[in-house]
Amino acid sequence: MADATSGPERAPRVQRVPQRFGTIVVVGGGCYGRYYVRQLARAEHAGALAWRELVVVDHDAACQVAALTPEERPSALRLARAEWSEYFAAYLARAAECPDDAREDAIVPSPLMPHLMADWLAERARARWPHRRVATEPLTHPPTVPWQRAGEDGTHYVSFAEWMCPINCIEPARCPHTRGDRTWSLPVALARHGADERAAGRPVEGPFVFHCAHRAFGVGMLDVRDVLAADRAIADRGAATSPAAFLVGTASHCHGALRRIVVD
Known part of the structure; x- marks a missing residue:
């Protein structure tokens, strides 16, 4: 006392x-x-x-x-x-x-x-179905985000930031650039985009998004279990549907890379 x-x-x-x-x-x-x-x-x-x-x-x-x-x-x-x-x-x-x-x-x-996780998933599909065509096709109806660009290899790059972000930004709830609340998140926006595509009659599986989230001291990581879950989902749904299209992305809250993998 x-x-x-x-x-x-x-x-x-x-x-x-x-x-x-x-x-x-x-x-x-x-x-x-x-x-x-x-x-x-x-x-x-x-x-x-x-x-x-x-x-x-x-x-x-x-x-x-x-x-x-x-x-x-x-x-x-x-x-x-x-x-x-x-x-x-x-x-x-x-x-x-x-x-x-x-x-x-x-x-x-x-x-x-490069989009290493999408590359691996596509190679797994080719090994799984050697007599089917597995290809990356352009996003004909890309998601609505402030900045985007199509790469030569079929990867579609997207970002909610129209400015240059520092490499060590942890994407906090309050954006250091705008000094306002971060009201956006690519994993959420991409899930909405996939639902909109299906509602518009453009079938696509997913999206399978590997979220690179901040863990500690400025280091972001994505979980391997999410990549393995996407591989299992592609195996299951690709076996049941032909052709099948899969939207695969690696994304943080602000920036991402997308691929549309098609299995005929």
Whole structure:
């Protein structure tokens, strides 16, 4: 009990419970990958994140992540020397065989990477149905967003931002650029777009959106279990319907990349 000479009682210190992951895969070991790995080290030191293994995928064994000092390195860090598509073909195939082992795995995407998850899903469909055509087709009726552009490979890029965003923006509820509430979210908008397409008589399955959400210390991740769920859904619905169209996207609240994968 405090007496007249006592100072104010201190509130008990709140113990942070870390977010726990299995394997975290960082796409690329260059400047972005180095930034993410250093931030993950800080998150681990602060007790915000924990993982079983942290893998950085890069074709260059002398990438910037490889040059990190021991003090900068988080625990259980491993550099996988491979092309991105090659690595994910093997890694996600193993995860699909043992999904329970990958239920806590996550991927830290690179801002400059191709649509790797859509590439893997399309290759899985080709292997599943070798006598059917699996192709990426343009979005004939793209979603309504402030900025969008069609890429040469069929990827459709969309954004709610018409300005340049900093790479470390965590997309908070209050937008740092507009200084107002962030009233938009691409996963929500894309779900609405898929429903609108079906209502207009343009059948499309999905969308299957892999949401890159902020986890801690400026690092966004998408969950591997969502990619595996999309693979299972494509297998089930593609077997029942021909032709079938699937809308696949990797998106944060503000920016995204879409593919329309068609199986005839």
